[in-house]
Amino acid sequence: MAELTYREAVAEGIAQEMARDDRVVFLGEDVAAAGGVFKTTVGLLEKFGPDRVKDTPISEQAIVGAAMGAAMTGLRPIAEIMFSDFLAVCWDLIANEIAKTRYMTGGQVSLPLVIRTANGGGGSFGAQHSQSVENWAMAVPGLKVVAPSTPADVKGLLAAAIRDPDPVIFFEHKFMMATKGDVPDGEHVDRLGTAKIIREGSDLTIAALAAMVPKALEAADRLSSEDGVQATVVDLRSLVPLDTATILDAVRKTGRLVTVEENPRLCGWGAELAAIAAEECFFDLDGPIVRITTPHVPLPCAGELESLALPSVDRIVETVRKTVD
């Protein structure tokens, strides 16, 4: 085990796969010579050379379009879209072309590609550089959607995404880059579509993703010590495929579900989880399903406002207190 930062784990995951398979190529803005604006791809150009690690113009449509064209002709490209907000700039290529082409062509065309992007808020970057848009991707059939919360998961899930034969949108949380954690030595490949129970408790289930995972965990610990309330915490890790088996099992056991997401209020993945639970394990529920989200507003910039808008440990604790009351 080596201790890595979240950002180092990105580069390690990519490097592991590029070393293994020369069909893996990588393109994006400022990713090669500069090593990425989040310094997630430092060293790749030096290791794999300019044919495989390519700086692009500011042309998001061309970046993901090129990845798609390369994927359908034998390569396994990784495209970086610098901030997840900019997925909107190339949303047509992602939602209308990449997501649909295998299905539309009756399976003729394979698109083994990964689009990596920096997601999420928390650093006063303002409304156009702080969004959590994993729900946008989840809403489009044909995309796999992954969002890790630890360096080990970053590396293992990224490797799995690169090996996956289908398009994966890989959300890295931009304000977790400096967090550290142990990462298995040697080749590390995880499995898409698997959630992780990271804490067990009998009173309720808290489902969280990415930066909300450590907050949910901290809230669960406080609830335990301050209120004697025991929460199971599920790190979803992957939204598509969704590990409904693990999630619903936890909900059935605890009788309650609380979701904690950075998505704005409406149509987030929390709504999807709530809807699934309300349909599939209604009779196991002891009370309302509660969603903790960013309110349905763009993210404000000033630190004081931004931290009110994003779900906080306090808000989780207080909401759960009211819920299990």
Add this chain to the structure above:
Amino acid sequence: MAELTYREAVAEGIAQEMARDDRVVFLGEDVAAAGGVFKTTVGLLEKFGPDRVKDTPISEQAIVGAAMGAAMTGLRPIAEIMFSDFLAVCWDLIANEIAKTRYMTGGQVSLPLVIRTANGGGGSFGAQHSQSVENWAMAVPGLKVVAPSTPADVKGLLAAAIRDPDPVIFFEHKFMMATKGDVPDGEHVDRLGTAKIIREGSDLTIAALAAMVPKALEAADRLSSEDGVQATVVDLRSLVPLDTATILDAVRKTGRLVTVEENPRLCGWGAELAAIAAEECFFDLDGPIVRITTPHVPLPCAGELESLALPSVDRIVETVRKTVD
């Protein structure tokens, strides 16, 4: 009362507002000389002239960008995006600029604009010309979202959208264009954010939108005559603002909620409704909340497959039967 088609109601709604307010201008592809590819804007060029009714290049970003720039400087533009699938092409302008600017600028900038677009499937147009993407818009804070199901609502809600001081995404269902209905004579202006109970019943509530409304109604009638099951049917009409008062009131009275939507399975507005109900009137529910959706796939083209994918009257009837069992 005059009987109009859905498509005629579009032109009437626009004409009513253009005649009243010369700040209302209209732009889009093939909308002026040709009267729109769905013939929804026939006659507007002749009535209001080429300064107010403008054919654009195939430049969706420029179309909605121009609408935004015009709206922030005193006009009240209506932009047409021919098929709602193409919202993806200009999603950045819609989701990142139009939706956020008033909030980000602390209220300095007003954006009274409407983006009209042809939404929905049912005519073998294939996966890139048949999507229902009203959930994309609903997921973005700062957009109002409207989707009428009758000619009267088309006219009245479009007029309301044009007069609204905020950006409205107005989804017209492309396969309802030829449907007919009575439309009030003279000026007709409806209210955004109001759902309509179009059938009352005590056994369950069916929430539907746009083309799913007549299907829900037909299913409700069959359930009544064949099974003696009485459904309340709510035509949502508007997703943002959402008339939760009317919807939850119906759910409370009937104890059951079934949603019928064209959105693909994940993160549709049905999930949002289910989540709201599961949180806010959990103890009034007599059983699981059930969503009827398009499966989570792109829409297939061949008629046989497309009609299996879209929610049908039969599917609604059968699902409800199982639900209230």
Add this chain to the structure above:
Amino acid sequence: MAKKRGSGAAPADPANDDIGTETRLRMYRTQLTARMFEKRANDLFLQNLVKGTIHLATGHEAVAAGFATAMRDDDLTFCTYRGHHHTLARGAPIVGVLGELMGRECGLLGGKGGSMHLTSVEHGMMGCYAIVGAHMTIAAGAAWSAQYQRNDRVTVCFFGDGATNIGAFHEALNLAAVWKLPVVFVCENNLYMEYTPIHTVTAVEHPAADRASAYGLEAVIVDGNDADAVLRVARVAIERSRDGGGPALIEAKTYRHGGHSRADPGTYRPKAELDSWLARDPLDLYRARLLEFGVAAKALEAMETEVLEAIDEATEIARSAPPPSPDKVEADLWAEGGAAWRN
């Protein structure tokens, strides 16, 4: 700006023929097949056996024939929803194309894509795309892949005049030029978008060619109704690209004989304009040229009969083919064959 106009349009000179009769007959067959196919597709549409919408390329046949003929079998084609002609020209079976339009299981895509998304990877037809412009970036990617794999393939990407004003056009051309990708972009300029004349919404006269210099490319305009002229220009551009010369941008002037799609009678077009283009029908022009070059009328008639028979036969097969089976709704979203979003 170094613009080449009418490049490749050498006057017909049987004594000094750079193309040869065999190739010309192949090109005539390609054009015939496309033309007769479109007529059949239209008939089937009117009989309600083709649903949804179709976009006929009647009038554009010479572009397809010229390029397909200049391409190597393993070269790649990308085109738009108006792509029947290119799909057939690359060798996809008629029954597969017709079956797809009719939504049958025997369709190229099993009925799941429809007329706007024809694809036949085995014939190098990498897809018809229905969102204007997007596919140009995808074509650039395919060319990047060929460059990386050093497999010598050239990608040819067709698009309409209307596509020249959308952002993806700009991004694709710049990327292709910067990376010197082996891709030939071909604008089929038929003067119209859906119903709106391209000149009313474009800042320059030649929507593609006048943009070439913005990417450091040469402006090339060719008579898109003359398959020989197209072939000559195509050969030069494709071989230059294959040899590492980077991308090309070619504007082929042509005209669609009918409306934009089956919903459109095309009445917005001035009669004189329509007539002048009908008088330059690529099929008529080419037939006359073949006769001029000494091909016997009989041989042409025989070919015409043959092609029609092939289309008749395909029609019968497609007509009696079953629709896709219901389980296809939830098939082939993922590489494992299914469509599950959960475990």
Add this chain to the structure above:
Amino acid sequence: MAKKRGSGAAPADPANDDIGTETRLRMYRTQLTARMFEKRANDLFLQNLVKGTIHLATGHEAVAAGFATAMRDDDLTFCTYRGHHHTLARGAPIVGVLGELMGRECGLLGGKGGSMHLTSVEHGMMGCYAIVGAHMTIAAGAAWSAQYQRNDRVTVCFFGDGATNIGAFHEALNLAAVWKLPVVFVCENNLYMEYTPIHTVTAVEHPAADRASAYGLEAVIVDGNDADAVLRVARVAIERSRDGGGPALIEAKTYRHGGHSRADPGTYRPKAELDSWLARDPLDLYRARLLEFGVAAKALEAMETEVLEAIDEATEIARSAPPPSPDKVEADLWAEGGAAWRN
């Protein structure tokens, strides 16, 4: 291609002055304010009083001064996240700009937008936009609005060299050209995008000017470090636009003295390149010109002191201003003042 290079760069000739000392002093003050503001913003960032990210325009001041001076008070400015200089140049109060960077209630946007979104409608500053290229289409719309309302306003839209390769650039320029909109597009070409040199990813040498002909526009390149040169070019383009002459596209060559944002030390830039540009610091150049034109050094020093005092004062006010009140989280999404998505 009709390219004008160095337009407006008449040699300084005090005897035959087309600009005048008063205007020059105004332009110097504008540049000084921008320069000293950026220095202060940087200091406050290092003290952690400015959070998030900021993009300094140190080195770009002459572009802002030249254009703002050529504009009428009711003309409109659109620019990028690198927009402090333009915002100040249009007359927005220093305390409002600084307050916004510091996330205070007294910020131009009440702290809700941050440094990348500075907007002051009352000063014609219609916004800084943080998604590359998008605002160019919005600026076209503002110009369309002015054309429709016949109010004679001109819109000036600034963008970076990197923006010239994104789709929205292409769409905005074509629409503006076709509709002959009163908008002047100004590329601040500082040779770099974030960390990547623009020439490595662009198919032409002059990323904006070499694209002008693609929209039927004249290519204009100006020394963006010489406020007089910028002013001359700006006046011509703005007045042409105001008189119905349609859009203009101007490439101003300049350089940022620091990194892309506060996260970037800018070490990827060759020392010789940096030095040569620092030697052409627009402030130094302009100060020297003023002296040459007979302005007393004392007067300049007085102005320098004045500007610094104004910035000091604004700093104190902003520093002691409160953060936005918590209820602002759910305010001003809608015109009625709130943010409710339900009834």
